[in-house]
Amino acid sequence: MxxxxxxxxxxxxxxxxxxxxxxxxxxxxxxxxRGITKYYLEAKIENDEFKxxxxxxxxxGEVLCRLKDNFIDESKGCNKEMTVHGYRIxxxxxxxxxxxxxxxxxICHLKGTIFGESGxxxxxxREGEFIILKGPGIIGKSGNAIGIKIS
Amino acid sequence: MNIKMFDKxxxxxxxxxxxxxxxxxxxxFIGNKFxxxxxxxVTRMSIDETGAIRLDYSKQIFVKTAGGTYDATLVIDENSDxxxxxxxxxxxxDVTPQAYFDVADISGISQGEEVIAIGYPLxxxxxxxxxxxxxxxxSRPSHINTLxxxxxxxxxxxITYGNSGGPLVRAIDGTVIGITTMPHEIRDETRERLxxxxxxxxxEIKPPIRDLIDFVVRYVTVGFNYAVSIKYVINDPVFKSLxxxx
Numbered sequence: 001m002x003x004x005x006x007x008x009x010x011x012x013x014x015x016x017x018x019x020x021x022x023x024x025x026x027x028x029x030x031x032x033x034r035g036i037t038k039y040y041l042e043a044k045i046e047n048d049e050f051k052x053x054x055x056x057x058x059x060x061g062e063v064l065c066r067l068k069d070n071f072i073d074e075s076k077g078c079n080k081e082m083t084v085h086g087y088r089i090x091x092x093x094x095x096x097x098x099x100x101x102x103x104x105x106x107i108c109h110l111k112g113t114i115f116g117e118s119g120x121x122x123x124x125x126r127e128g129e130f131i132i133l134k135g136p137g138i139i140g141k142s143g144n145a146i147g148i149k150i151s
Numbered sequence: 152m153n154i155k156m157f158d159k160x161x162x163x164x165x166x167x168x169x170x171x172x173x174x175x176x177x178x179x180f181i182g183n184k185f186x187x188x189x190x191x192x193v194t195r196m197s198i199d200e201t202g203a204i205r206l207d208y209s210k211q212i213f214v215k216t217a218g219g220t221y222d223a224t225l226v227i228d229e230n231s232d233x234x235x236x237x238x239x240x241x242x243x244x245d246v247t248p249q250a251y252f253d254v255a256d257i258s259g260i261s262q263g264e265e266v267i268a269i270g271y272p273l274x275x276x277x278x279x280x281x282x283x284x285x286x287x288x289x290s291r292p293s294h295i296n297t298l299x300x301x302x303x304x305x306x307x308x309x310i311t312y313g314n315s316g317g318p319l320v321r322a323i324d325g326t327v328i329g330i331t332t333m334p335h336e337i338r339d340e341t342r343e344r345l346x347x348x349x350x351x352x353x354x355e356i357k358p359p360i361r362d363l364i365d366f367v368v369r370y371v372t373v374g375f376n377y378a379v380s381i382k383y384v385i386n387d388p389v390f391k392s393l394x395x396x397x
Contacts, residue, residue, distance in 0.1 A: 048290065049300045070298065071232055081203040082232060086298050088203070102298050 010140030010147040017050065019043050019108045021139055022131050028141035031114055031122055031132065038063075038117035043110065044141075050108045056098055058091055061117040065089060070100070088112075156325050160318075161278040162250035165216040166271040167192050167223070167316055169209035177270030177317030178214060178242070179327065180251035184393060186214060186223060186242040187384055188316030189330055191294070193225065193240045204295060206235060214244055221246050227389050236299045237383035239330055240316075241390055252318055255326035257382050260304075262287055268308045268331050268378070270317030282322065283308030286375060294333070302380040304329045310376035312369075319378035329378030337373055 010026040012018040018025040032040040032054075038061065041054035056064045056078075066074040070087065077092035086100035089112070099111035110130040114123040123132045132139075132150060140147020167176045167188050176192030195207045212223040223242040227234045234240055267282045283306050290300040304319060310331045319329040336342070345364050348354060356364070384390055 047300070050298055080232065082235065082296050083202045083204060084198065084296060085202075086296070087232075100298065105292070105297055108298075 011142045017045050026140040030138040057115045059115050059119050061119050159250045160269050162217050163252050164269045164278050165214040168213045171211040172209050176315040179318040180248040186244050188240050190234050190238045190240045192316045236293045238379050239384050252327040255328045265322035267320045267322050270314035272311045272313035281309035304378040305375050332377040332379050334372040335375040
């Protein structure tokens with residue numbers, strides 16, 4: 001049975017830096033499992049800075065790029081554009097794959113589509129919300145404590 | 152610190168001139184291979200209709216040193232983001248420098264330490280030296296993208312237009328700790344209002360008043376200035392790969 005949660009603050013307080021995920025606010029997001037799933041995304045706040053790392057796949061399940069702390073570590077034909085409030089990663093056809101947009105230096109919005117290795121959609125921005133459609137994943141983390149675990 | 156040290160530092164510093172963009176700034180030699188300056192000294196930035204930042208690197212970079220004026224070649228990857236975000240550029244000159252700076256051990260820098268800036272500010276055509284202390288070591292948003300924070304030395308050393316790209320040096324041993332970058336802007340309601348007035352569409356401001364506002368916004372600062380940590384340069388993959396050999 002699906003559960004819908006909105007407007008929750010998971011390991012953050014209002015007016016603290018956070019990521020907006022499915023209309024909830026959190027300090028941490030992990031999609032996939034590092035070293036296990038072919039795709040992986042980790043969004044964290046470290047030393048007061050938003051940092052995104054991971055492996056993004058295209059819709060055929062092939063590696064599009066590897067990100068390390070917001071910088072492209074390895075590109076397989078992707079193109080990164082900086083914007084004043086973040087950046088966009090586009091595939092070789094010039095279509096948006098992933099975007100980061102920081103609002104008022106506080107809220108980091110994730111956009112685009114995260115694909116799994118079979119081309120399935122793992123997470124996607126829909127009508128302004130970044131929706132997680134498939135686990136495994138983690139929303140919110142503090143030390144060893146985990147906010148929400150998605151199986 | 153003595154006069155001979157100043158003489159050496161001046162020989163290790165140069166004036167950067169981008170003739171295609173009409174921009175000038177400062178820079179300095181690290182070791183006998185690299186000449187360092189700010190990224191914003193050798194680039195021209197624009198924002199397109201989609202909000203993407205577009206950068207063009209100068210194709211006509213010259214560096215004037217005590218030994219003469221030389222062509223400079225950019226050695227960083229023009230498509231690499233870190234030099235843009237952290238505001239550095241690495242150049243090569245076809246000359247062996249008469250003097251150069253060594254890089255400081257950044258972990259040993261303390262608040263309150265005496266520091267010296269060298270550069271070619273304003274319309275000066277010779278190296279100008281100013282001094283102060285490290286007022287704080289801070290992280291501030293990148294000038295180009297608020298997502299990234301830059302490790303920065305805040306200093307009361309005089310740094311103004313044209314100093315950009317010059318070295319901030321530890322007075323105790325002459326090692327370089329940062330790249331002098333820009334003044335810390337006063338951010339208060341009056342400044343914001345002034346900026347808003349001159350940019351309002353249809354606003355009629357008499358030219359002398361517009362010039363006055365421009366001048367005030369540009370030159371009135373509180374006296375604190377920035378130098379980007381040199382660690383970003385020494386961590387650059389191009390710097391690392393070229394440092395070992397040539």
